[in-house]
Amino acid sequence: MQLKEKGVDDFDLFHKNYLVHNDKLWDRYRNGYVKVDELRWKRMWLTLLDFKIANEPLAREMGQRFLDLLPGRKTLFPFTIELLEYLTDKGYQLHLITNGFESTQHSKLKNSGIDKYFQQVITSEGSNSLKPHKEIFEFAFQKTGAAAAQSIMIGDTLEVDILGAMNAGIDSVHVNHLNAETGIVNGKKPTYTVFSLEELIDVF
Secondary structure, three states: OOHHHHOOOOHHHHHHHHHHHHHHHHHHHHOOOOOHHHHHHHHHHHHHHHOOOOOHHHHHHHHHHHHHHHHHOOOOOOOHHHHHHHHHHOOOOOEEEEOOOHHHHHHHHHHOOOHHHOOEEEEHHHHOOOOOOHHHHHHHHHHHOOOHHHOEEEEOOHHHHHHHHHHHOOEEEEEOOOOOOOOOEOOEOOOEEEOOHHHHHHHO
């Protein structure tokens, strides 16, 4: 599919607008205002509307194609493999808690070569809850047998990962990739803040 053929001449602008709509819809999804199927296509629909393209079938097609392509992405943050190896060698049990879709998460992990490091993958669909709500963490504790007092959440999004850890009563590490000025959410700071994955070695 060529966006230019559909009337989109500036892909960078399209992508920029898409990110805005995607973030807003994810926020509404986390708060229960939209359902997952609506999220999947409406982020494309709203972006197309910015270019005066009111084509719902096209938006649905683009949404599905995006989901089909997403598991094939293999880009990782620098030091990802080294960190996972380090934590595994230290004896930590690693689990993943994600708001991502059940249908894509396992494929993404496998295609990027890091699935072997995680003992359990907890998704929003599988747990019927979402970060930052504590219920997804409680589901994770039950499924993994982990204890809150012995658990720590590593995440890069304050309002989702870190707030979720706070709601669940566990320690947290904010990986501040973007070097955001504030590391405070709901008036509280994460237990730890690092600015790269390499710095996590000092925490663990």
